[in-house]
Amino acid sequence: MTALFEAQFQRIFRLLHRIAGDADLASDLAQEAFVRLYTRGSMPDAPTAWLLTVSLNLLRNTRSTAARRGLLLTPDRATHSLGDDAPAADEALLTAERQSGVRRVLDELTERQVQLLLLSAEGYSYRDIAIALSMNESSVGGLLLRAKREFRRRHIEAKHAT
């Protein structure tokens, strides 16, 4: 269990943070997924896929609960304190702009495309991705390729627009 935690906690945190844009929420949900695994008592057949499924479900539930309560789950995704140092401030501003650009492009993709891109970027196997997203393993490659093309197309469009 400890080895699984060491291997997966940061990846799952990063995945959830990239999707939600909220570090506190991502941390809470990643921890909750592991607490549920420990509470379960026995190891599932595919532990990584199990953790991914639980994490993504927790995030989906949190979002739908927040939506029901009328809350907007789009926290301040790029809060930066700009210091007095002008070059550092310029750099931070540039980074913040690039971050919001990436975030905007991700927001334009479907939930499934975002999940595919981010799971693949974390290096998860097609099998784990297929289980986590309830899809056929043989269709992961094609859908992933389409999601990448879509991200690139929209990213280029966004760059040209600015």
Place this chain on the structure above:
Amino acid sequence: MQPESQHATEVELQAWMDREMPPERTHWLDVHLSQCGDCAALLAVLQRDTSELSAELQLLDVAPPAVRAGALAMRARSRRQRRVRMLAAASLFIGVAGIASAAPSSPVRQWLHALVERFGRTSESPSQSSTPAVRVDAPPPAPSAAPRSTDASGVALVPGPMLRIVFDSLPASGLLTVRLSDDSGVIVRTSPGAAVFRSGATELRITTAVSDARFELQLPTNAGRVVVLEGRRTLLTKSGAVVTSAWSADSTGARRIPLGQVRPR
């Protein structure tokens, strides 16, 4: 085996990059990429796109929280213990309630009955009166001593410590036959359509619908206090083992009480 001249698809190249190709296809593609400029160029584009995507996504990252596996395991343990305690408490409650309801003259059955009545009433339409819900219990098989038609109707209920049975609409002439039994439930039988039964926690109200209705009432010997009334007139009182009535029991133990002696107001 795929011919060397045939190009690899983008999906195959993507799978090759992700190390998700079967070994035999991987070998073929390894060889093919070393010989086919088009496929090698396409692969380079895919690799560049993937690398750019990875770099863009890394812009979003923040430092992960410092969390120890041990702390999460402890939280899980405490959650498991809480579940076990809740389960134990629920089992204890159910056990105590079961024992309490089995005890003679226990109010628990009455509480449960009242709860069921209240719950059942909330699902009724607002137009229905405040009278307790009509019981639709099928009556149990008739005691062998009593002659009964096969299509008889009636009601059966488990009495609490106190039960009033009230005939509130008076037939011109009718007959009530009362017997004691060793069963645990109060049973009232009559002919189909002869009466409407409404029961609450402490009262069974019988509204007669025909002029010469005949009722057979079976009272459990171990029931607490039972009072049978016609309107406001007391026909029979049973308090523990003592039965008081103006009509005495015959050789079979049945009391035959004529109904319709009081004029409706």
